[in-house]
Amino acid sequence: MAALEIDGLDVHYGGVHALRGLSLTVGEGEVVALLGNNGAGKTTTLSAVSGLVRPSAGRVAYEGRDITGAKPSAIVRLGLVHVPEGRRVFSTLSVHDNLLLGGYAVGDQAEVRRRIDRVYALLPRLAERSGQQGGTLSGGEQQMLAIGRALVTGPRLLLLDEPSMGLAPLVVAAVMDVIREINAEGTAVLLVEQNARAALKIAHRGYVIENGTCVLTGTAADLREDTRVAEAYLGGV
Amino acid sequence: MSQLVWNGLFVGSFYALVALGYSMVYGIIKLLNFAHGDLYMLGAFIGFAVLGAAGGVSAGMALPLLLFVLVLTMGVTGLAGVLLERVAYRRLRGAPRLSLLITAVGASFALEYGMRAASGADPRVYPVRLGGTSLEVFGARVTLQQLALVAVAVLLMIGLNLLVTRSREGRAMRAVALDPKAAALMGIDVDAVISRTFFLGSALAGAAGVMAGAHYGKIDFMMGFLIGLKAFTAAVIGGIGNIPGTMLGGLLLGLLESFGTFWLGGEWRDVFAFGVLILFLTVRPTGLLGERVTERV
Ligand SMILES: Nc1ncnc2c1ncn2[C@@H]1O[C@H](COP(=O)(O)OP(=O)(O)OP(=O)(O)O)[C@@H](O)[C@H]1O
Ligand SMILES: [Mg+2]
Numbered sequence: 001m002a003a004l005e006i007d008g009l010d011v012h013y014g015g016v017h018a019l020r021g022l023s024l025t026v027g028e029g030e031v032v033a034l035l036g037n038n039g040a041g042k043t044t045t046l047s048a049v050s051g052l053v054r055p056s057a058g059r060v061a062y063e064g065r066d067i068t069g070a071k072p073s074a075i076v077r078l079g080l081v082h083v084p085e086g087r088r089v090f091s092t093l094s095v096h097d098n099l100l101l102g103g104y105a106v107g108d109q110a111e112v113r114r115r116i117d118r119v120y121a122l123l124p125r126l127a128e129r130s131g132q133q134g135g136t137l138s139g140g141e142q143q144m145l146a147i148g149r150a151l152v153t154g155p156r157l158l159l160l161d162e163p164s165m166g167l168a169p170l171v172v173a174a175v176m177d178v179i180r181e182i183n184a185e186g187t188a189v190l191l192v193e194q195n196a197r198a199a200l201k202i203a204h205r206g207y208v209i210e211n212g213t214c215v216l217t218g219t220a221a222d223l224r225e226d227t228r229v230a231e232a233y234l235g236g237v
Numbered sequence: 238m239s240q241l242v243w244n245g246l247f248v249g250s251f252y253a254l255v256a257l258g259y260s261m262v263y264g265i266i267k268l269l270n271f272a273h274g275d276l277y278m279l280g281a282f283i284g285f286a287v288l289g290a291a292g293g294v295s296a297g298m299a300l301p302l303l304l305f306v307l308v309l310t311m312g313v314t315g316l317a318g319v320l321l322e323r324v325a326y327r328r329l330r331g332a333p334r335l336s337l338l339i340t341a342v343g344a345s346f347a348l349e350y351g352m353r354a355a356s357g358a359d360p361r362v363y364p365v366r367l368g369g370t371s372l373e374v375f376g377a378r379v380t381l382q383q384l385a386l387v388a389v390a391v392l393l394m395i396g397l398n399l400l401v402t403r404s405r406e407g408r409a410m411r412a413v414a415l416d417p418k419a420a421a422l423m424g425i426d427v428d429a430v431i432s433r434t435f436f437l438g439s440a441l442a443g444a445a446g447v448m449a450g451a452h453y454g455k456i457d458f459m460m461g462f463l464i465g466l467k468a469f470t471a472a473v474i475g476g477i478g479n480i481p482g483t484m485l486g487g488l489l490l491g492l493l494e495s496f497g498t499f500w501l502g503g504e505w506r507d508v509f510a511f512g513v514l515i516l517f518l519t520v521r522p523t524g525l526l527g528e529r530v531t532e533r534v
Contacts, residue, residue: 052418076424088419090412101412104405105424153424 001064003028003157003188004049004080009058011044011212018044019212021058026157031179031189033199033206033220035233041212042192043085046159049190050082051075062157077105081155085162085192087146091135095126098134098145102152112152119148122178140171147178157188164195176202196233200224208233239377241495247383249491250390253484254445255468256475257397258318258438264414264478265434266330271341272321273442274465275348280314280443281456282352288364300385303365303451307389310447311440318439319432327428345465352458360457363450386448393441394484400437401480410434414478463507470514476527485525 004026011019019041026032036042047053049060051072060068062080072082090098099119103112120127123144129137134145143163150158160179164172172195180202183189193199200206200220208216208229216228223229255277262270287306325344329337371380401407412420413430421427449464450456467490475486490510497509517524 050422052421071426072421073424073426076422082422084419084422088416090415090419092415093408093411097408100405101408101420101423101425104409149423 001028002026003030003063004190005061006045006049007059009045009048009060010056011048011053012056017212019048019055022209022213024207024214024217026188026190029183029186029188030205031183031191031203033196033203034190034192034209035196035199035206035229036209037232040209042209043161045209046082046161046190046192049159050080052082073105076153079154079156080159081150081153081157082159083146083150083161083163085165087142089134089137089142089145089149091133093134094131095134095137095145096130098149099152102149106154115152115154119151122181123148140167140175143167143175144178151182155187157190158182159190161192162194164193164198172198196229239375241499242492243374243377243379245492245495246488247387247491248494249488250387251445251449252464252467252471252490253487254390254393254441255464256471256483256487257394257480258442259468260472260477260480260483261434261438263472265410265431266326267334268326268337268341269469271338271465272344272348273438274461274468275345276314276318276439276461277442277446277449277464278352278456278458278461279317279348280310280446281450281460282356283313283443284310284447284450285361285363285456303447307444307447310443314443314446315436315440318435322432322435349458349462356458358458360455363454363456365451382452386452389444389448393444397437397441398480406433467510470510473514473517473522473524476524479524479526482524482526
């Protein structure tokens with residue numbers, strides 16, 4: 001059974017038709033890259049899956065269960081967790097409080113503590129700064145916090161929206177390593193990226209979307225070789 | 238001198254209780270809930286009704302009975318606040334702020350004139366007044382009832398502060414105030430957190446309403462109007478959206494009025510409050526303790 005199946009999804013924002021019959025799947029344990037230009041509809045796709053926007057047509061199924069139009073808070077509880085564009089850490093709360101909020105929907109407090117310890121082990125920079133306000137972290141640290149906070153919810157499918165945005169190349173590599181590690185522990189990942197090169201390095205498969213529909217799909221190796229992808233997203237290499 | 242300080246702190250603790258609800262609601266949905274003062278009025282009337290239903294009150298039982306009525310009224314007024322949000326504000330959450338503000342003014346009128354229709358325009362005499370044994374504290378005359386009321390107010394404020402800063406629910410409230418979307422993505426039910434915030438804020442206003450009824454002895458359907466504006470002023474002085482700041486703002490406003498009226502006369506009392514409001518709005522709109530945070534962009 002696929003972790004995520006999106007079938008014929010349509011989203012309208014007033015008069016703007018942002019998604020037009022978009023379909024894609026993420027298999028269990030897979031990393032799937034979602035590529036596309038600015039305004040192609042990548043963020044909209046993730047928001048429609050996590051319940052932040054309501055699709056006007058189509059179906060979203062998570063682990064075989066229809067979740068189309070469910071509330072975000074209910075979707076998180078199922079283990080489908082969206083790390084939004086621009087990190088959106090809680091700026092005036094401490095790093096530790098941000099992580100505790102990831103455990104909001106988890107009943108077992110001992111389990112929350114265990115997960116936070118695991119996040120600190122995976123992302124030692126956060127442990128050093130656990131008392132600092134989230135908003136005062138560097139961009140890369142905020143990205144780590146956004147991912148760490150999502151990990152505390154206990155995700156089986158993680159939606160990541162441009163985690164490399166605005167980060168220096170070395171930091172991008174570090175973020176990608178973390179994503180690879182999370183995936184190695186069994187979490188499936190749908191990874192939205194402008195940085196196609198970085199994304200296709202860790203992804204198993206990928207989709208390219210334009211104007212709200214999927215125009216190209218294949219294994220990461222195929223997409224890396226594809227001349228259209230190379231011209232549009234890899235700087236003509 | 239110490240009498241002035243005591244009077245100021247006493248009135249200020251009322252302002253602070255009412256201002257907290259103002260501030261919490263503003264913090265969480267950025268709405269100036271102009272109907273908040275009317276929830277205080279509603280609390281006073283609910284307390285009045287419950288006391289009436291309880292029948293005659295013997296003098297010795299006044300304080301325990303009042304505490305019981307206080308708790309009951311807090312619950313009912315809290316639910317009234319939840320209902321107000323549900324009926325009037327929720328569907329406007331994405332709407333321009335001005336629509337919300339106008340709705341709040343409308344809700345305020347609806348509560349005031351609804352109460353007038355239900356209970357008449359004449360003031361009601363509160364069926365319980367606490368006996369006035371008084372003490373001398375640092376030269377100030379303090380009645381036991383005043384002490385009891387201030388103690389209740391302080392306990393409520395300490396409880397609220399602990400709830401917001403220490404508990405899981407409080408952390409969720411702060412998260413929703415900062416970024417409702419990100420909070421929803423953490424599994425927080427944003428609507429439920431907003432309802433809880435209205436409940437707490439309205440319950441505190443209801444408590445203040447009962448306490449005011451018992452202290453002043455008279456209540457009427459417009460009693461929430463002025464105190465609503467004063468509470469707004471107190472919240473602005475301390476930093477609207479900031480809980481300790483709002484408590485401080487309430488106490489400072491009480492002190493300011495107490496000293497101001499002593500030096501210039503009682504007719505100046507409200508001039509002080511609103512002069513200070515205008516001063517803060519122009520010079521320091523974030524208030525004394527508002528948002529001290531350095532945020533990276
Ligand atoms: N809230 C909104 N209201 C109106 N239009 C919107 C809204 N959000 C997105 N859109 C429009 O929908 C389209 C898709 O936007 P989306 O944010 O999904 O693109 P994206 O692929 O994530 O782009 P980027 O790479 O710049 O983040 C765009 O044309 C955008 O202008
Ligand atoms: Mg986007």
